[in-house]
Amino acid sequence: MIGYGVKFLRGLLLWFLLGALVLGCSNPGSASRERVFCKRVIDGDTIILRDGRKVRYLEINAPEIPHDGSKGEPLGRVAARFNRSLVEGKTVDLLVSKNRPYDRFGRVLAHVFLLNGKLVSELLVRNGLAHVCFFSRPDKYAKRLLAAQRSAIMFKRGIWGVEFTTREPYYIGNRRSLRFHRPWCPLGKSTARKNRVIFQKREDAFMKGYCRCKRCLP
Numbered sequence: 748m749i750g751y752g753v754k755f756l757r758g759l760l761l762w763f764l765l766g767a768l769v770l771g772c773s774n775p776g777s778a779s780r781e782r783v784f785c786k787r788v789i790d791g792d793t794i795i796l797r798d799g800r801k802v803r804y805l806e807i808n809a810p811e812i813p814h815d816g817s818k819g820e821p822l823g824r825v826a827a828r829f830n831r832s833l834v835e836g837k838t839v840d841l842l843v844s845k846n847r848p849y850d851r852f853g854r855v856l857a858h859v860f861l862l863n864g865k866l867v868s869e870l871l872v873r874n875g876l877a878h879v880c881f882f883s884r885p886d887k888y889a890k891r892l893l894a895a896q897r898s899a900i901m902f903k904r905g906i907w908g909v910e911f912t913t914r915e916p917y918y919i920g921n922r923r924s925l926r927f928h929r930p931w932c933p934l935g936k937s938t939a940r941k942n943r944v945i946f947q948k949r950e951d952a953f954m955k956g957y958c959r960c961k962r963c964l965p
Contacts, residue, residue: 779843785834791826803854805844807868809877821911826876833867872896875905880958881925893956900950918965920944920957927952932963
């Protein structure tokens with residue numbers, strides 16, 4: 748009887764552990780981390796994995812490269828080359844967003860880490876080859892990215908040493924969306940007073956972690 752009781756308890760414990768494992772894996776709030784191979788770099792913030800998935804780096808925007816007839820932005824090709832030197836043809840670690848795993852184009856949204864533990868997007872931002880852009884609730888890496896951006900701005904690295912846009916007398920920020928706009932932009936003008944903040948310089952907005960509006964591109 749004792750032997751039977753021990754077997755029963757062992758079986759019960761096994762079922763409990765299996766149930767906990769299943770629940771843990773199916774929890775939509777848990778982050779998904781995996782080791783992958785980067786087959787190709789598209790630009791400064793997008794890569795293609797060996798299995799064909801496109802990955803968009805979380806919480807940053809790199810300068811656009813020329814495509815579809817557009818001229819691109821200053822240092823767009825430089826950012827792409829730097830990204831390529833870091834990850835193309837290499838194995839990296841992928842930490843997929845737990846809040847929004849995919850963007851509207853079907854790309855995987857993730858933080859990408861080198862095998863030495865360095866965060867690729869942080870390296871891009873610190874070298875002035877990308878700026879922070881929080882698409883949803885900032886995660887635990889947001890402070891690191893913002894600190895890297897402030898350093899790049901202070902020392903005028905990369906994009907911060909290039910004047911590539913027309914200056915405005917002031918800019919309208921939205922505390923809720925963390926976006927900032929030119930004064931004539933409809934999205935900026937429609938920002939609720941309680942959410943509105945005025946920046947005298949575009950660098951002031953970037954120092955606070957605001958991302959530029961896609962419509963007016965301040």
